[in-house]
Amino acid sequence: MKNPLIKRLPRELKGEIGKYIVLFLFITMMIGIVSGFLVAAGSMSVAYDESFEKYNIESGNFELLQKADDDAIKKIEDGEEKIKVYENFYLDKETKEVDSTIRLFKNRKDIDKICIMDGELPSADDEIAIDRMYADNNKLKVGDSLTVGGKKLKITGLVALSDYSALYSNPSDMMFDALKFGVAIVTDTLFDDYGEADLHYSYSWKYDKTPADDEEAQDMAEKVMKHINGISMLTQFIPEYSNQAIHFTGDDIKGDNTMITVFLYLVMVIIAFVFAITTGNTIAKEANVIGTLRASGYTKGELVRHYLATPMIVVLVSAIVGNILGYTCFKEFAVKAYYGSYSLPTYKTIWNADAFIKTTVVPLIILFVINLVMLVNKLSLSPLKFLRRDLKKRQKKKAFKLNTRIGILKRFRLRVIFQNIPNYITVFVGILFANVIIFFGLGMKPMLLHYQDIIEDNMISKYQYVLKMPAETKTEGVEKYCSGSLKTVDDKLKEETATIYGVKENSKFVHADIKDGGAFISDGYAQKYNIEVGDEVTLKESYGDKKYNFKVEGIYDDPATIAVYLTDSDFIKTFELEDGYFNGYFSNTKIKDIDDLYIATTITKDDLTKTSRQLILSMGSMISMFATAGVIMFMLIVYLLSKVIIEKNSQSISMTKILGYNNREINSLYITTTTIVVIASMLLTVPIVNVTLKYIFKVAFAQYSGWMPYYVPAKIFVEVPLLGIVSYAVIAFILTRRVKKVPLDEALKNVE
């Protein structure tokens, strides 16, 4: 015979249909979104991993100051590590129709091959195939015209370049820029027509023998670098494993995968506690029935299984529906988000066992374990205790003493709080977690905008020119400076580029009292690496082993960069350069009298704000989604748990009604307590969330090059609790209706 208690399950679901529908929808949405994300990320990840072989992605690339002749190439190829070198020259050109820089390549036939996403490769000298994502972000399509470096070209195709899945224009950038930087393919003739002014002598190489792992790849790359350095003058050397344009996409997809999975697990833990508390309330309500069943011979296990069934069924069905939605609807959101950020090749949806385990098996295990522990604990009482409705494990010897000078209504409220401490702890934790999400949702954009502002405010000059070789200008108000780059040396954080400036004493642009023999470091450097005045920083050569130590004499107010500031004479001394050496200008006006041939880079506001711009672009839709999810979660948790409090006290509420209390007075006893706890939780959690997010940001951004300071505008500290209070007002309204509905005869039920 099947256990007849099974028949209760559909009725139980029907009996509390509102609660279960809300939970079902919330869990389904969460699992659906996460499943969609994981399926998309998994499928993209496979396409990305396969692209290394499919498109023959380079083992690395290097740039030389001048074109290497055949002999030099032969020598480079015949080093200790045997490599094959391919020309992969490029030109960086400004575009007219959109405010951007586009990097032009000739068609690559052997290395870093191209994936044609739409249209075709250019065949005529007035045609161009541009990166698909750059086209999307700038609303360009096949057939449109784009003026590149003064030449009007017709877009014939949209492509993905396998070595530019993340559009990093510079390997030391904190973030790629898919809006103002793109890559493109033109015919060989057109490429040559552009001349040599902006030409970069970039070469890609491929090892004869593929390195087994990153460690071996690093050893091999170092040998190659030293070998090339002995033959020609390197201006850039990027092994594949450290090329963000190639690797950032894969790392980010995997990182997203972990982040969103942890997010789901945390949500599930909270939901499991919500189920545990509401089931605990059901057990309390059905204590006499449980006592009778246990007295009749039902085992604890049978009852545990019975009470576990409903939450498990709800989560199982949610997981199944969520996964179906994940594979169908939600996947597209994630795909859109990835295609909006990365220039990925075409992908195929692949069944993802890992996503299924993470979104179905693990949530069920979380729910099962938390509820099992609660049920075993609750149902371990003797049948007699259930029959007597005596559900306390330990009998309280005395009632908790409260000062009698406190008014009776206040004491009553305090007793309600003490009676419901587990519910209120869960409410607190739930609000804490929901606030993290809301805070992130509301605070991310202002933080990125603030980052843009501080960059603008702290820009040394409107135009910062880096020269290939010294060149003079007659432009007024300019100031010469020296610059170079070194690599950071840190055990915990990954190696990154630090810019070393040599500026004039009493510089008009760098407002710091830098003296010979002492260095200033940027605020960003100090914050990221926890450096203080008086410390010594060690940096090493980008393409060598030589180390440099700088004694920090001051912090320069530039929170967004990793930089060291020396006097120009110290710079020259440190790097053993000729007296009078300089390689750049600070200027607030555009320098027009220096030939482009001499200019390596011009740094403007747009270059410095690309990180925030890209993050706003990539995360824009997700940011609002986070805030909405946080509010829904907040309302769900607070509503379900405060409803439990009303249900648990329905007999007392009924009795107070019989005694003559009116609804307003009863609300002040039972709903005001929840209101106090919710408001207190809102106010207490905001600073905790702020500190937590600050820490999370510090850890998260430590993985990136550069630095983004944590910032939350003051209004967020008001908006988040206000949003919570407004949401709670809706809940409180529903709760007052529930209190009103408690019948007078409730007090007479089940009283033995």
Next chain:
Amino acid sequence: MNVFLEIKNIKKHFGEGESRVEVLKGIDIEIEKGEFCVLLGPSGSGKSTLLNIIGGIDAADEGYISINGEKTADMNEKALTLYRRKHLGYIFQMYNLIPNLNIKENIEVGAYLSDNPLDVDDLLKTLGLYEHRHKLPNQLSGGQQQRTAIGRAIVKNPDILLCDEPTGALDYNTSKEILQLIEDVNKKYGNTIIMVTHNDAIKQMADRVVKLRDGMIRKNYLNETKLTAEELDW
């Protein structure tokens, strides 16, 4: 005498120190199979505690309960559950029916526990509940609900039926109906019945009457002038 249920030197106390109360001070009763035993006594006499100890839902400080030679004192929680499952049926003053199961399903909850349960439909007819079998408990009167509770207890055909004030919440006529039903069950299925009650009149329908006061047996005798439930009056 063929002893089926042996209650031997049962002692039980509640509380400690100054608030310690000796509820049972050494109870000895022997009951035959199929016997209808009524435990009488004022509030606090220990009759419900004794019933709970017999039912294995409370433990004695001393002494033992033995059913067909099986002592409950030697049993762990799992064995006690099995003991209740195999041998006992419980009826309480409050019916404790499962509110979202209908009448038939509430009885099936009891049938599920037995390898050899009575036919549920037959039992529903015996209980006069067949027409109400699809109704939920809150759609029935108190008497009908208590009949359902009796049905749930006896459907597994237990050796012993423990009744704790089964008519305590019912009016005179309904109480008599319930007592008649318990009498019928006793006759039809031969279950041993132990009933705790305040109602002195009920002793007249019992085979054995045990009167308790202050945790001790004041009287324990076989009723020679047994009446039917129909004949009872109070």
